């Protein structure tokens with residue numbers, strides 16, 4: 001008998017949601033960085049065994065939106081948590097669990113959907129402190145269970161996945177056996193570029209970055225992908241930061257991005273990156289749609 005279901009992964013920005021998703025499905029489908037607001041879209045990650053299929057839904061971190069992109073991200077969270085069979089409330093446990101984190105779990109419990117709390121980053125948490133903090137979660141009425149995991153050390157993640165089987169209710173497989181995500185290669189390519197910028201630059205720059213694909217073509221004769229993309233920035237003053245001295249930074253970003261793309265696509269990649277200034281693009285409906293943050297997708 002086949003069982004399947006949707007499990008949403010929610011929590012505050014930087015909690016470790018995308019890292020947990022990638023660990024649960026043993027594939028990298030969602031980008032990760034130490035900067036908050038790394039994830040901007042709803043991203044599915046699919047795990048299929050002979051007798052069951054789990055569809056995890058990664059979401060942007062919860063925060064106060066300051067522009068239309070932020071509104072889009074919040075809508076994506078709302079949309080992703082509707083009609084799911086279970087919600088994983090992910091909490092970064094390494095620095096204590098505060099009221100806001102508890103409120104997230106409480107809010108989702110009140111929806112009536114089963115909520116499992118997952119305290120992550122156990123590898124960098126103090127054992128004694130964590131035990132005290134867990135008591136706060138255990139006191140929340142209606143929570144299904146509380147888990148402590150480390151996605152970095154792959155600790156307790158398989159066990160968590162096993163536990164989640166009990167929330168699968170549907171008797172159809174929604175995706176093919178080999179599918180790992182609903183996202184296209186074009187989406188993944190843009191996300192890889194954004195991830196390398198997030199990892200390679202500091203401060204406020206990454207939040208104002210968008211990536212727009214101009215061309216993605218495969219040449220079967222040469223067995224190579226040609227990829228051409230714009231890095232959209234909001235301020236002219238950010239351009240030298242992205243470019244670096246004599247273009248060293250953009251070269252480094254391009255080189256890391258190309259390596260990840262080659263892994264994803266399984267062949268060589270020729271990557272060209274351009275920097276374009278588009279002031280306030282995060283408030284432009286047109287630009288948001290151009291870059292892939294289409295309101296239609298989160299209604």
Ligand SMILES: Nc1nc2c(ncn2[C@@H]2O[C@H](COP(=O)(O)OP(=O)(O)OP(=O)(O)O)[C@@H](O)[C@H]2O)c(=O)[nH]1
Nearest residue numbers: 013014015016017018019033037038039061151152
């Ligand atoms: N030590 C440790 N670090 C972790 C673990 N899980 C995630 N991290 C780190 O925490 C940071 C944030 O991880 P993400 O997975 O991007 O967090 P997120 O919740 O998806 O963040 P947003 O998409 O911005 O909301 C990254 O630097 C990760 O490497 C873990 O189990 N242990």
Ligand SMILES: [Mg+2]
Nearest residue numbers: 017018038039
């Ligand atoms: Mg994320």
